[in-house]
Amino acid sequence: MAASTLSEVARLAGVSLATASRVLNGSSRKPAEDIAERVREAADKLGYVPNAQAQALAKSSSGLIGLIVHDIADPYFSAIARGVQEAARQQNRMVLLASTSGAAQDEKEAVAAFAARRADSIVIAGSRSVRAEDKQGNIELAAELDRYCRNGGHVGVVGHPVVGASTTEGYHVVEVPNEELAADLAAELAATHEGEFLIVAGPEGLYTSDDRVRGFQRGLADAGRPAAGIIRTGFNRAGGYDAGPALAERIKASKERLCIFAVNDVMAIGVTAALRPEGVWIPRDATIAGFDDIETLRDFRPALSTVHLPLEDIGRLAAGDPDTAPVSGAVKLRRSTETPVEVQA
Amino acid sequence: MAASTLSEVARLAGVSLATASRVLNGSSRKPAEDIAERVREAADKLGYVPNAQAQALAKSSSGLIGLIVHDIADPYFSAIARGVQEAARQQNRMVLLASTSGAAQDEKEAVAAFAARRADSIVIAGSRSVRAEDKQGNIELAAELDRYCRNGGHVGVVGHPVVGASTTEGYHVVEVPNEELAADLAAELAATHEGEFLIVAGPEGLYTSDDRVRGFQRGLADAGRPAAGIIRTGFNRAGGYDAGPALAERIKASKERLCIFAVNDVMAIGVTAALRPEGVWIPRDATIAGFDDIETLRDFRPALSTVHLPLEDIGRLAAGDPDTAPVSGAVKLRRSTETPVEVQA
DNA sequence: TTGCAGCGGGAATGCGCTTTCCCACATACG
DNA sequence: CGTATGTGGGAAAGCGCATTCCCGCTGCAA
DSSP: OOOOOHHHHHHHHTSOHHHHHHHHSOOSSOOOHHHHHHHHHHHHHHTOOOOHHHHHHHHTOOOEEEEEESOTTSHHHHHHHHHHHHHHHHTTOEEEEEEOTTOHHHHHHHHHHHHHTTOSEEEEOSOOBOOGGGHHHHHHHHHHHHHHHHTTOEEEEESSOOTTOSOOTTEEEEOOOHHHHHHHHHHHHHHHOOSOEEEEEOOTTBHHHHHHHHHHHHHHHHTTOOOOEEEEOOSSHHHHHHHHHHHHHHHHHOSSOEEEEESSHHHHHHHHHHHGGGTOOTTTTEEEEOSBOOGGGGGOSSOOBEEEOOHHHHHHHHTTOTTSOOOOOEEEOOGGGOOOHHHHO | OOOOOHHHHHHHHTSOHHHHHHHHSOOSSOOOHHHHHHHHHHHHHHTOOOOHHHHHHHHTOOOEEEEEESOTTSHHHHHHHHHHHHHHHHTTOEEEEEEOTTOHHHHHHHHHHHHHTTOSEEEEOSOOBOOGGGHHHHHHHHHHHHHHHHTTOEEEEESSOOTTOSOOTTEEEEOOOHHHHHHHHHHHHHHHOOSOEEEEEOOTTBHHHHHHHHHHHHHHHHTTOOOOEEEEOOSSHHHHHHHHHHHHHHHHHOSSOEEEEESSHHHHHHHHHHHGGGTOOTTTTEEEEOSBOOGGGGGOSSOOBEEEOOHHHHHHHHTTOTTSOOOOOEEEOOGGGOOOHHHHO
16 A cells, blocks of 8 residues: 655645645645645645555544444444444544454453554443453453553443443443333333243343343332343343243243343344244233344334334444433333233233 | 553663564564563553554554445445454454445545555445446546555455446455346246236346346246336335335235345335235235345244345455355245245145 | 674664744834 | 734654664684
8 A cells, every 4th residue: 555645745736745734634724825726736636645544643643433342243233333433424533343242352452453553432332241251351351441541542331331440531431221221111011011020131240131130120129010030041142042942931831921021132032033933922922022122123023112222322422422412212112012902801 | 542652662671672673563583582571571561552553654554454335234234344344353454444325425435534544455345336326426436446456455346346447456346146146036936936026126227236137037037937027216125115005006906916026135124014014914915035135034024035145255255355255145935935825725 | 713604683764744843034013 | 224023834853663774793614
């Protein structure tokens, strides 16, 4: 990647480097219009493209914003990515992408790479965890992030603060009221569902999952219902799918209809998919609700009850967009938790 | 973003800049082990993070790979993005992301921005078009890309060559056998479907759409079937949805069952969604097939017949991964084109 | 002992740009 | 007419690093 340089432009236009820079790359000092015109012509003729690396080096600001997700092809993350991307565009920045599968070690490396590129800010989506096996990774990640912040970096975190961060300086946490919303969901479900509840949760220690479980249980308690049983599995579609057989058995054994709360939509989808071949139909034999309201749900049948989260806005907020309203979710009851007519009768 | 610099490390370790550089950032010359150790210690103590911008400037190679998609939250693009990301990771590069909604003007700007960042290569996904209204945009985009290539850049294009490129130098087109695969699909469908066919296509001039239409018609002709009618609409879910009412009318008016070919999956999904409230059921009242086999289909009911495309591999190939096999698709017939038992009887 | 290759480390240059500082000139005022 | 005040352009000093070139040293053969 070589290209014509600013000094070539300056020479062709017969002006100094400084003047050319002032004309082409914005400065508080505006050279005279005739000179400016000459410079622009020269730049055009040479096909000059400013070297952002050199600019970044000279200005010590890169115009880069780093985004860390578990998996860019996951609808939850890609929605957030879209928001980040839009915010970046508005701020005239570019997005640097890193997918990590959620491994703290990889996230640490991504942060280091972003720091090396002198990204102005880093957005880290995907839930943090306090599980023992993640401990070492979390410590290293936190150390890397802290260092980045100490050097003037800016970190936007979705959901929960980074585990083990030694400071809040430079961190900007986009709060997601997971617990409250889960409680709301439980309250609304309890209003129409008479029977038992069951939670399909992610691994213990995963903040997002834990918050939603806690909120749901609180909502049930407030409605005078007994606490729901909990099945733990992976925090993704595969996890939901794996939980299917056990759930099917439980549903068939129970005389009353079960209401399942999967702590996120992709898990709910996985559960539903696994239940279908077992002959368990939603909402005929059991009802189910998810969380997130990912775009995929629009075409998923039965329409899935869930809690709507403004994922794009979350991305925008994490990217530091000031014009975006704070996160507020809303319960969306759909067909997957409707009581079928036959049963009502 | 300030941080400790190499010269600080060098000073602390009591060595020269050159030596520190050789130790820390890989060079053919390896300093003695005791010195190297001193340098590493110093770097560690200072929390040194090499400045990739400066490295890029000095080496004139940025380790960046630019990715242009229409919409990162579209499952088609996010699958490709995943592939690109993986390839980048293997090559020890980072992905720069740009979403453009398919506007040639925006794509041009994205290319310029990537060029400014001296990206080593650019991957441009999303189909090109020869529509009149895109002409000016295409010309400018091609000019920008050509310039980028002339300066030594490397462009990976998914599907079709860039319209108006004045050279093939630097371009690497990932060929997708859209036409052949569409013909295969038509052949397989014609084997079981007796009635009429109808194509829901994107706007005329969109390469990908046109190729698939042409292939499908050829496949029908080879099977001795009359050419299918064509409905043109947007090349996305909304387009498919919009085509719904007209399709429903047609289906209701026809005595024999219609087989619909939507030129991509999201359009097929849109069509199906729009048909449902009209009381038209797939595959009872009509059958439908899509194209791409996006991951979303896994949980879409009725299971959608489609043509599988290895989207991640396509991304990897476009990103210049040498170990990935060339693109080969395959027809996947699923429930959405099955002839229902009642009708067979 | 001298000469030479070979090795390891350092000084210095340049990558392409921004920005400070300086200077020449023009204008205004006393 | 001389000095204060701006105005606009240029020279040069970095930004942080890779790399070329150079130099002093060691070890070996002559």
